[in-house]
Amino acid sequence: MNVAVISWGREGKAVYDLLSRNKQYKVVCVVEENSEKWNDEECAPWIVSSGRAVCMFEEGKIEYFIVPSMAEAQNYRVIKMLEVYHINIDNLLYASAESLWNTTLSDEERISMINSYKLCNELDAMEIHVAEHCNLNCKNCSMFCGLVKKEAYPDYNEFEKGIILLKKYFQHVKIFRIIGGEPLLNKDLDKYIYKIRDIYPYTDIRLISNGILVKQMSDKLIKAVKECHVTFIVTQYAALKGSIDEIKMFLVEKGITNIVTEVVTEFQKIYNASGNSNIDENFYRCHWKGSCATMYGTQIATCFVPFVIHYLSDQFNLGILETGKIDLEENGLTTQEIRRRMHTPFDLCRYCAPKGDWVTWERIKNKKEMALVDWSI
Known part of the structure; x- marks a missing residue:
């Protein structure tokens, strides 16, 4: 042949x-x-x-x-x-x-x-949030970390159950990102890393951090990152200007494969809280779908929005309903059906603005003075 x-x-x-x-x-x-x-x-x-x-x-x-x-x-x-x-x-x-x-x-x-x-039963990418809250609290954060009112971590047992179910439908995930909030806030982060590597031996695991807690990483976490061949990615913000060199050297000295991004100078507002955007148009021009597929427990979605939009909705009493989730425990579910749904527009797309406004990056100064305009066009 x-x-x-x-x-x-x-x-x-x-x-x-x-x-x-x-x-x-x-x-x-x-x-x-x-x-x-x-x-x-x-x-x-x-x-x-x-x-x-x-x-x-x-x-x-x-x-x-x-x-x-x-x-x-x-x-x-x-x-x-x-x-x-x-x-x-x-x-x-x-x-x-x-x-x-x-x-x-x-x-x-x-x-x-x-x-x-x-x-083909392989998936391009999957993300998990191992912490909902963050120690940087950026205004306009697409994950709404600044709106999370208290420490919030996923249930590890639910994560373990979910990733085992995911393996049933997708034998390989090409890139598995561990994100947040700030993932280094989770004291059990090493358990997540080992489980991902155990279930998906060939996946490219990437840990995305703001870098603030890098030098406080425990020995067990450093060991897990190295043994599981995790790429540690530091998203460089202006808040790190006095410590980024030390962070980089720490990772190098510990033998951790790392990438430090360019300085983040802008954030994009990707939400339209009025909910009057064209669902189909938004979905088909969205560059996050698929590449930002997200798993929470035993549920997945084509992007992270279905799992975090409630923070915006609750803060400003918007009454937004969470849609677009796929329950991996659903009877009769197949790999093909998951792919179909992940490539199908859903109601929450009306609240997105893929071509949203770019604004200068800054941290939240006073949570009591937050306004809807800080997240929505």
């Missing part, structure tokens, strides 16, 4: 190496749009553009395209590219993360996992 492998990155190379040891598939080319990789001496077959690969497909030289399990943005671009060229989804195969990285299996077992793209 003549196939083209999509991408000459780490995942594409893993697919090629696997198939080169088996006669079932013949890799006739690698499709790679980044021309800088075309000089890679490790690439035994041709590296061609997507346009050339499509011509080869039309000439009958390629029967299938194999899409490896890649990061969310890469995977999205690949599928959109093939759609532009009118490649039927029946001509797409998917190499799962398990087939790429589970070296305890034989080549034959791993190759047998390469299946129709339509049967």
Whole structure:
């Protein structure tokens, strides 16, 4: 069977190496749009553009395209590219993360996992909030952390139950983000990290923090972050101006893989509290859906809004109803049904403003003087 492998990155190379040891598939080319990789001496077959690969497909030289399990943005671009060229989804195969990285299996077992793209049961991204409140309290925070009136943490047992259920529907999550509020406020954070790594051995775990408590991290948390290969991401705010270098050095000295973002200078107001936005229009132009899929206990949603909007509603007596949640314990639920719902507009979209106003970042100075305009356009 003549196939083209999509991408000459780490995942594409893993697919090629696997198939080169088996006669079932013949890799006739690698499709790679980044021309800088075309000089890679490790690439035994041709590296061609997507346009050339499509011509080869039309000439009958390629029967299938194999899409490896890649990061969310890469995977999205690949599928959109093939759609532009009118490649039927029946001509797409998917190499799962398990087939790429589970070296305890034989080549034959791993190759047998390469299946129709339509049967893909991997999820691009998932987020969990391990704390609702925050020690920074930014005005216009999309999670409404400044409106949380007391310490609020998820129930670990419910989280454990939820992630086990999630595995039932999605065998792999490409990126798993641990966020908040401020996640370092949760004294049991190490338990969440170990459980995510146990359930999803190949996921890219990212811990997103404002950095204030980094140097107070416990030894058990540092151990969990390192053992589970977590990438620690510090979102740099102006409030860290006198300590960001020390924070960075602390992470480096502890051997923690880390990224420090550029300084956050603006926040975007993404809400329209009047609720008169066009639901369909908002949903289809929203760049958070899917990439910000969120899990609370045994429920998930295509974004975080269904789980946090009540803070805004309660603070300003808006009476907003929470919609858009999917209960993983629902009878008869399937992977395909979850995907369908996560790609379907829901009522809460009327309260969003994806093209909302940009405002200068600042902290809440006085919680008693907060106004709806601080969160809504």
